[in-house]
Amino acid sequence: MTVPLAIGIDLGTSGARAVAMTPQFEIVAQGAARLADFGANPRSPKIWWQAVEAALNAVLSQVDRAWVHAIAVDATSGTLLPVDAEGTPLAEPLMYDDKVSTPQLLARIAAVIPAESAAHGATSGLAKALVFQSVPGVVKVLHQADWIAGRLAGHFRTTDENNALKTGYDPIDRHWPDWIAETGLKASLLPRVVAPGAPLETIAPYMASAFGLSEEVEIIAGTTDGCASFLATGADRPGDGVTALGSTLTLKLLSDRPVFAPDFGIYSHRINGMWLAGGASNSGGKVLAHFFAADEIARLSAAIDPDVPTGLDFYPLLEPGERFPVLDPFWPPRLTPRPAGDAGFLKAMLEGISAIEKLGYDRLTELGAPPLHSVRSLGGGAANPAWTAIRENRLGVPFLPAHSQEAAAGAARLALIGLEAVGDL
Structure with missing residues (x-):
């Protein structure tokens, strides 16, 4: 393989999948790992990471690692966890379908949230962030995809616009809105937000060494599992x-x-x-x-x-x-x-x-x-x-074949967009 390769990683409810893709959207390698193979608790970030490692190594074993130029991650929308300055999880994550049962927190959101926001409801990322801000030592509240990408990049301060949506992000004006502060949430806990497909930075040197990759590999902002599944199909108009x-x-x-x-x-x-x-x-x-x-x-x-x-x-x-x-x-x-x-x-x-x-x-x-x-x-x-x-x-419209049904392929497409942004394609 003598063309740049982009890798997409999908972390789902039961496991992790990864694909390697060419700039022509050809999938040349795939790998998968079940969460259950690494432990009984699917909420454990340690188990998430072990499954991601296994899926990524399975893909890398099938390609020339020197041609891997970018990696992007998608994961379940609305799954959050609190971390310290080093990215260490400080409490068990709240998953995408977990409900916040504290009436006072939900009332604080309901009093100020605009009708068109995606952060309504007891399962919203915003409600979970309010729960986590009281965890001792918390520095950032991250989405699941943020944390995996952060492990690869060596920092834990960035999210993407799609994952941020259910945490209250305004996709029209493209910022965390002022009303979030009125809920009592500390703005400093929220990560900075970039567009899906935006280059974050190159892979952390120790991660490059662990996976046998070049230190020039770009870590690219990912998306939610639902958006990644859409992108994987090739729909683009x-x-x-x-x-x-x-x-x-x-x-x-x-x-x-x-x-x-x-x-x-x-x-x-x-x-x-x-x-x-x-x-x-x-x-x-x-x-x-x-x-x-x-x-x-x-x-x-x-x-x-x-x-x-x-x-x-x-x-x-x-x-x-x-x-x-x-x-x-x-x-x-x-x-x-x-x-x-x-x-x-x-x-x-x-x-x-x-x-x-x-x-x-x-x-x-x-x-x-x-x-x-x-x-x-x-x-x-x-x-x-x-x-x-x-x-x-x-x-009564054309039914077109899906290029892929793997959300990881959608993340790989975002990685290719990031490569194009940095002029590596």
């Missing part, structure tokens, strides 16, 4: 959509302007000179899994004719309540009348979820995003041919 067909239905749409709709939980990430808006429904694969096992879904799907509609109007939910593309805590499930055969019932649910997907993209457009021009698909449902055909009929 306004109107490009990415649908994740996992346990829930999640939509992301690239826009030339920001979209904020607090009532729907919609906010926008600034990325690569554009904006990424999206929403998540309570419908999705978990509803299908409630009725059918995975092998049953595959068997029944083979009997479905996607071009002949059932004529039913299902809205597949397991319980009342929807958040996007409609906002109604009492929105009722619609799963009747049930067709006589299981294949017909599955087909009606697939049609219903596809209709929600269409309504979701239409809703984003109504709120200011550009019309949907293309779709790339992620998640287990993307491999179902019958469902794909139903979705194609419903959406």
Whole structure:
């Protein structure tokens, strides 16, 4: 390999993955490690780092290390930890889905937070930062990706605009807003913020030695796992959509302007000179899994004719309540009348979820995003041919292949952007 290589690292809920990528976006090496292989506590930063080390070493063993020029990291959005001046964690991190249960802290945020901020709620990074500022010796409160990148760079003072969003960062004016101080949070605890893909600095010499890398390797600002997954697909133009067909239905749409709709939980990430808006429904694969096992879904799907509609109007939910593309805590499930055969019932649910997907993209457009021009698909449902055909009929736009489904590939793309910024490509 005689071209510069960028490495992306993704730290997820169960493990770490890494990829090496060429400037032509070709993935030439991959590595992975499970958190469980290093201990029983997935909250342990020590275990995070061990998994990252293992995944990174697995990739480096497959390439000429001399051609590695940059590394970027993504990790779970909303996972925070307090550290001292040396970057040593001082308390167990609060994970992306942990809730702050202190009413006084939440009330202080609610009293001053703007409606369009992404820092609402008990799981926000801002609420967690308020908890951590009382930890003895705390110097900085970092996001998970910040801490991993900090280990590589040798300093712990920087975050990226995407990870900072749920901690209260203003992506329009591009600064920590003044109202954050009114919550009682010490501004000095917040890291400086740079754009995803911005060069941070070269790798720490002791890290270069540990991994057998050049001391000229650039550490590049990363992003959240969700943004990285979007970038991994290769979507890069306004109107490009990415649908994740996992346990829930999640939509992301690239826009030339920001979209904020607090009532729907919609906010926008600034990325690569554009904006990424999206929403998540309570419908999705978990509803299908409630009725059918995975092998049953595959068997029944083979009997479905996607071009002949059932004529039913299902809205597949397991319980009342929807958040996007409609906002109604009492929105009722619609799963009747049930067709006589299981294949017909599955087909009606697939049609219903596809209709929600269409309504979701239409809703984003109504709120200011550009019309949907293309779709790339992620998640287990993307491999179902019958469902794909139903979705194609419903959406009426080209379905394009995802370049990769690995979030680490999205981080690698950011590393390539950083290399271009420093003139190393």
